[in-house]
Amino acid sequence: MKTKYINKLLIGLCLFLFSSCKKESANIFNMFEDVTVTFNNSDPRCVTDYKVINDKEEVWIDFTINSAKEDMYSYVFEVSAGTQQSTRYTIAITDPAKRRSFSTIIKLPNSAFPAAALRDGKQSYRICALNEKGVYIGDGYKKVTVDVNPSFMIYANRDIYLPDTVAKSLPSFLSLTDATGFSYTTASANAAKIDFGIYRKPGSNSTVQTPTWVVNLYSLSVTTNPLTVYDISGFSPKRATKFSQPVTGQATAFLTTAISGSSIETLAKARAITFNETTQTVPANGLAPGNAIFFLTPEGKYGMLYINAVTSDLQKRPYINVSIKVQR
Numbered sequence: 001m002k003t004k005y006i007n008k009l010l011i012g013l014c015l016f017l018f019s020s021c022k023k024e025s026a027n028i029f030n031m032f033e034d035v036t037v038t039f040n041n042s043d044p045r046c047v048t049d050y051k052v053i054n055d056k057e058e059v060w061i062d063f064t065i066n067s068a069k070e071d072m073y074s075y076v077f078e079v080s081a082g083t084q085q086s087t088r089y090t091i092a093i094t095d096p097a098k099r100r101s102f103s104t105i106i107k108l109p110n111s112a113f114p115a116a117a118l119r120d121g122k123q124s125y126r127i128c129a130l131n132e133k134g135v136y137i138g139d140g141y142k143k144v145t146v147d148v149n150p151s152f153m154i155y156a157n158r159d160i161y162l163p164d165t166v167a168k169s170l171p172s173f174l175s176l177t178d179a180t181g182f183s184y185t186t187a188s189a190n191a192a193k194i195d196f197g198i199y200r201k202p203g204s205n206s207t208v209q210t211p212t213w214v215v216n217l218y219s220l221s222v223t224t225n226p227l228t229v230y231d232i233s234g235f236s237p238k239r240a241t242k243f244s245q246p247v248t249g250q251a252t253a254f255l256t257t258a259i260s261g262s263s264i265e266t267l268a269k270a271r272a273i274t275f276n277e278t279t280q281t282v283p284a285n286g287l288a289p290g291n292a293i294f295f296l297t298p299e300g301k302y303g304m305l306y307i308n309a310v311t312s313d314l315q316k317r318p319y320i321n322v323s324i325k326v327q328r
Helices: 002-021 184-193 251-257 261-269
Strands: 035-040 050-053 059-067 074-080 087-092 101-108 121-130 136-138 144-148 152-161 196-202 213-218 292-296 302-312 318-327
Touching: 035 136, 059 121, 251 261, 251 302, 261 292, 261 302, 261 318
Parallel strands: 050 144
Antiparallel strands: 035 059, 059 101, 074 087, 074 121, 121 136, 121 144, 152 318, 196 213, 292 302, 302 318
């Protein structure tokens, strides 16, 4: 009995000491309540919570940020899209009279904030305040979201085979409208859908000891057929799609810049899209990994053809793997 009584006393003492030493930790949900953010509706272009728009429309973020107890020396404009890491821009508040209440309008698109470029799908924006030491002091627990309706199509990892001159059954022609491939045996019946075919020839640096190949594309409307083993003279109608010459080093542009129909158009218009075939002689400048072709379809749609790889399948049949972005 005595032992049980002593055990109870020890347990009680431990509980008392634990409770007396317990401290209340900061609550992340209320520790920054001194800062408030209001998204104003000063114009029909403003987003105050969630807004659905079409490509090429302008969006305004009209906001007022207030700090009740501490001066604000700068604010952060944060941009988030999908699973990508957020991008933050820090802007100084230079007027001492506005360090407790600051207002401005950010108009998108805006070249000062490239990561905030309007893209297909949802993108969120947040305003945060920083004090004199650059320490975060609050964001009002608010953000706004812009949802851009789909403005382009993307077709990833399409294989286009180099021409097989015997069976002529491999898909060496492609439609840029829906990324469907056609072999020579099916091309004639589908000529109205075909934008280009591919072929290869020895590169300018090719030798007997070290052969190299350059891959080019050609439209069915080309003046002189570069691949005479495929007779396309009777194909009709022939799509008059126009192409740029290959542009090297386009991985970043394809992945992070071509994010809407309008951005694809801007990229394309920066190139001379006047060719119905590519005419490169150096393998690295042709349809090579990392390069891209910009194009304009007869329907007036701009697009970007990116070369992922030049390789061969298990039967050692050479092909190129491409991804396509084209305006809707």
